[in-house]
Amino acid sequence: MTSTTVTKAYRILEYLSINGPSPLQQIMEALDLPKATVYRLAETLVELEVLQKVGPQYRANWQKKRPLHHPIMNSWRSFGIMQKFVNQFNLPIYVGILDDDEVLIVQVVPRSQHPDDSTKLGERLPVNISAMGKCLIAFGKDPLPELSQQCGTSYAIREEALLKQNLAVIRHKGYALDDEENVIGLRCLAVPICVQNQAVACLGTSAPIKNLSRRKISQIVNSLKTYSRQLSNIMMEE
Structure with missing residues (x-):
């Protein structure tokens, strides 16, 4: 896994942890990432139990109380x-x-x-x-x-x-x-x-x-x- 991939995966996780459960289309539009990339990374995070998939929506297994801009x-x-x-x-x-x-x-x-x-x-x-x-x-x-x-x-x-x-x-x-x-x-x-x-x-x-x-x-x-x-x-x- 390259650092670029890690960054994109983190962006998906951060988006879901702040905005709550979201469908694939909403994530890709919000993050301006290709649909195939979002799907591949989201499904990988589901396999790792970092995300959950409920119907058409993905949700984070942890929730931020506020955005962390570090x-x-x-x-x-x-x-x-x-x-x-x-x-x-x-x-x-x-x-x-x-x-x-x-x-x-x-x-x-x-x-x-x-x-x-x-x-x-x-x-x-x-x-x-x-x-x-x-x-x-x-x-x-x-x-x-x-x-x-x-x-x-x-x-x-x-x-x-x-x-x-x-x-x-x-x-x-x-x-x-x-x-x-x-x-x-x-x-x-x-x-x-x-x-x-x-x-x-x-x-x-x-x-x-x-x-x-x-x-x-x-x-x-x-x-x-x-x-x-x-x-x-x-x-x-x-």
């Missing part, structure tokens, strides 16, 4: 930067932002031959059980939200005092780690995307522990930080 989402340059990371490590890469005290994944660049990576698009997570959430809180200006006591595994941080200690470690190291806190067997990393020394988004990746060993963390984090700085520069220019 410079990082629509820049061709940003796709190219993130694709370099995917090619380098054969890991997916995500962009997350804070939205209503949750992490919302607003961009995904999947691995080749792994279109299921795109199902992360639109996913929401409590901040205290995800690397991306902890990263955004650690490097942002938002106050600590109410911590989720239901989601995550037994490794998740659910006490405010412990989370504050973890946030201090994250600020010191420059990255956040989710070590099986959300899903057993899954390790996640995240670094901030900063504008004027404040996180406006974050860049993350995840993989089974066997594919993202501790000895690889330093190399992956260094690359994420490099690409994050490049994305920050793009955001300051736009």
Whole structure:
């Protein structure tokens, strides 16, 4: 799946998440895309369970409370930067932002031959059980939200005092780690995307522990930080 295809798929998902269930003709006219392209991508998103098809209409499996106009989402340059990371490590890469005290994944660049990576698009997570959430809180200006006591595994941080200690470690190291806190067997990393020394988004990746060993963390984090700085520069220019 190319970055162009991902962009078109995201536009379809975003349109449906904001405007509600719509037929094929309405989507293609609103987005000015060929009918064949909209049909192919919409049907793929249905197979991935990102969209549902009810009669002649498609609907998103998640709903935005407001449109998210974020410079990082629509820049061709940003796709190219993130694709370099995917090619380098054969890991997916995500962009997350804070939205209503949750992490919302607003961009995904999947691995080749792994279109299921795109199902992360639109996913929401409590901040205290995800690397991306902890990263955004650690490097942002938002106050600590109410911590989720239901989601995550037994490794998740659910006490405010412990989370504050973890946030201090994250600020010191420059990255956040989710070590099986959300899903057993899954390790996640995240670094901030900063504008004027404040996180406006974050860049993350995840993989089974066997594919993202501790000895690889330093190399992956260094690359994420490099690409994050490049994305920050793009955001300051736009």
